[in-house]
Amino acid sequence: MKHVLFVCLGNICRSPMAEAVFRRKVEEAGLSGEIGIDSAGTGDWHIGKPPHEGTRKLLDSRGISYEGMRARQVRGRDFSDFDYIVCMDNSNESNVDAIRQGLSANEHGEAKLFKLLDLVPEAGTTDVPDPYYTGNFEEVYELVSTGCDRLLAQIKQDIAG
Template sequence: MKAQVLFVCLGNICRSPMAEAVMRHHVKEAGFDSVIDVDSAGTGDWHVGHPPHEGTRKQLDEHHISYEGMRARLVNDNDFGQFDYIVCMDNNNIRDVRDLLERSGMRGDAPKQIFTFMELLPERGIADVPDPYYSGNFDYVYELVEAGCRQLLLKIKSDLSL
């Protein structure tokens, strides 16, 4: 069995591509790249086709994590049938994803799990990964993404009995 993970944020240039790249890195390091696929998408179309934001790229470069070939895209109806885990970076994103799922009519083919990223880190006591597009705080977002991706990998390994 293969696990398919989709990270979702608003524009798909800051948080979700950062999570995609970090998760891919951890999956590869763990030797699970043949059983776990990772992607990201956005709920807004402003940046479709663009590479990750320079602040995201800087963080990933500092940690020697590849983002090669990554381009922003929109969440689409096919994602609901393809992905097992849809991980939304904030509560607005999860609301938008659930609205899209409802409109798609694919409830029966819905992913196994749709949840917010910060549900992976309940000890942090925050509901949303803050959007660094507005705050510029890419360091803090990277810290959250790094910790959350490690937890998600443990969760998937447990779910798949790896």
């Protein structure tokens, strides 16, 4: 089984959207038993809170469930619990890498750390913009959806060997 962790700053906008969208794509591909999915934030401001209202409205409009999702912070064991740690922007990736660097060698795990838009070079940006500040949840959804399609294709290749 492969495990994916999506990471953004507060874990209420981008990463829960990616978690919910990816979960739907994995279910549609019949791979729910093969791929585990979660999300987390680098900051602790929103721990325990549901996704942002804008994320919920967007997911509701597409019939995508976010049931039971609550914000949490990235923790050391995530590096051994997950195979893929997928960050929403350069800052998130730097923060996650700094957490990893603070771990002992045996805690590092084998997780692949990268940005979601590394898989979407034609997007013209490496950062999924934060709709908490921009309000543009539609733009974020389009980027996340495309990135999740590419991520699923990559994981299918990895599973096939």
